[in-house]
Amino acid sequence: MSANAVLKDEVQGKDPTVGRADMKFEIVVIPVTDVDRAKEFYGRLGWRLDADYSNGDDYRVIQFTPPGSACSVIFGKNVTGAEPGSAQGMYLIVSDIQAARAELIEHGVNATEVFHDAGGGYAGPDQPYLFGRRRVSGPDPDHRSYRSFVSFSDPDGNGWLLQEITTRLPGRVAGDTTYASVGDLSQAMRRASAAHGQHEARTGQADPNWPDWYAEYMVREQSGEELPL
Numbered sequence: 518m519s520a521n522a523v524l525k526d527e528v529q530g531k532d533p534t535v536g537r538a539d540m541k542f543e544i545v546v547i548p549v550t551d552v553d554r555a556k557e558f559y560g561r562l563g564w565r566l567d568a569d570y571s572n573g574d575d576y577r578v579i580q581f582t583p584p585g586s587a588c589s590v591i592f593g594k595n596v597t598g599a600e601p602g603s604a605q606g607m608y609l610i611v612s613d614i615q616a617a618r619a620e621l622i623e624h625g626v627n628a629t630e631v632f633h634d635a636g637g638g639y640a641g642p643d644q645p646y647l648f649g650r651r652r653v654s655g656p657d658p659d660h661r662s663y664r665s666f667v668s669f670s671d672p673d674g675n676g677w678l679l680q681e682i683t684t685r686l687p688g689r690v691a692g693d694t695t696y697a698s699v700g701d702l703s704q705a706m707r708r709a710s711a712a713h714g715q716h717e718a719r720t721g722q723a724d725p726n727w728p729d730w731y732a733e734y735m736v737r738e739q740s741g742e743e744l745p746l
Contacts, residue, residue, distance in 0.1 A: 541587065542587075542588050543587075543588060543589065544580075544588065544589055544590070544591055545588065545589075545590045545591075545604070545607060546590070546591055546592065546596060546597045546599070546604075547590050547591075547592045547597075547604040547607075547671070547675045548592065548596075548597050548599040548600060548601045548602070548603060548604060548673070548675070549592045549593075549601050549671070549672075549673045549675070550601045550673050551672070551673075552577055552579065552592065552593055552594055554672050555579070555592055555671060555672065555673065556569070556579050558671050558672055559581045559590070559671070560581070561624050561625060561626075562583075562621070562624055562626065563584060563620075563624065564581040564582060564583050564584065565581065565582045565583075565584070566579070566580075566581055567580040567581065567582055567589060568580040571594075575594070575595060576593070576594060576595050576596075577593040577594040577595075577596075578591055578592075578593040578594075578596050579591065579592055579593050583609060584698055584700075585698035585700070585701060586609075601673040601674070601675075602670075602673045602674030602675055603675075604675040604676070605675070605676040606676060606678065607675070607676065607677050607678065608677075608678050608679075608680050609677055609678070609679050609680070610679075610680055610681075610682050611679050611680070611681055611682075612681065612682070612683055612700065612701050612704040612705070613681070613700075613704055614631050614656060614665045614666070614667060614679060614680075614681035615631060615656070617667065617679050617681075618630075618631060618667045618679065621667070621669060621679075626669050627669060627670075628667050628668070628669040628679075629667055629668045629669065630654055630655075630667070631654075631655060631656045631665055631666070631667055632652045632653060632654055632655065632656075632665075632666055632667070632668075633652075633653050633655065633656060633657040633658075633664050633665050633666065634651065634652060634653065634664075634666075635651040635652075635653050636651065656681070662681065662682045662683050662684045662685070662686075663680065663681075663682055663686075664681075665680070665681040666678055666679060666680055666681075667679040683704070683705075683708060683738070684738050684739070685739060705735050705738065705739070706731070706735070708734075708738065709730075709731045709734040709735050709738075710731070712734055712744065712745075713727055713730055713731060713734070716730065716745070716746060719746065730745065733745050
C-alpha cells in the first residue's frame with residue numbers, strides 16, 4: 518500500500534493495518550568472540566537454550582530465549598560479520614526491576630544499580646551522557662512505567678537494559694489481555710490487590726465482587742486505559 522493510500526485510509530477513519538500480514542519480531546543476532554563463553558553466560562541467566570547447531574568447523578549457531586519472551590537471540594561462528602560487543606541498547610522488559618536485578622546478581626552478572634534519567638526518559642545504548650542524558654541513582658521517584666532501568670553486558674560487551682513496565686501506553690497492547698509469564702501475572706495481581714484495598718477503603722465496605730474489579734483493573738492496566746477507582 519502506498520503512503521498516499523495509507524493517508525487516505527486514515528483520513529476516512531479506516532484502520533490501515535487491517536488485512537496486512539503479521540510480522541512478528543523473532544531474532545536478534547549478537548556478535549561474540551568466544552562462542553562457548555557466550556553460551557555459558559546466557560545459560561547462566563536462566564535463558565532457554567533452543568538450539569546449538571554446527572556444520573563442521575566453519576559454522577555454528579546457538580539460540581537462546583529469555584523467560585517470557587517471544588523474541589530470541591542467536592550467536593555463533595560465522596553467523597554475523599558485526600564487531601563483537603557492537604550490539605547495544607537491547608531492551609529486556611520486566612515488571613519488577615528490583616527483583617530482576619537481584620536475580621541477575623544471584624547469577625553472577627555485574628549489573629548496575631537501578632537508575633532513572635533526570636529528564637524522564639531513556640533510549641538507545643547504555644551511554645549515560647549521550648544526547649544530554651543524566652543518570653540518577655534509584656528507580657523513578659513516582660514508579661512510573663518506562664522510567665526505571667538496570668544495565669549489564671555480556672562478556673564481549675554487548676549491552677542490555679532492563680526496563681520496568683507495569684502499565685503500557687494507550688494503543689501499545691492489542692487483542693486479548695495476556696501475560697508473558699507466571700511472574701508477570703503474579704505481579705499484576707499484587708498491584709490489583711493493592712489498588713483494590715484502596716478502593717475498599719474509599720467505599721468503606723468489603724467488595725463481594727472483587728474478582729470482577731481485579732479483572733477490570735488488570736485489563737485496563739495492560740491496555741493503558743484509565744484505571745478504576
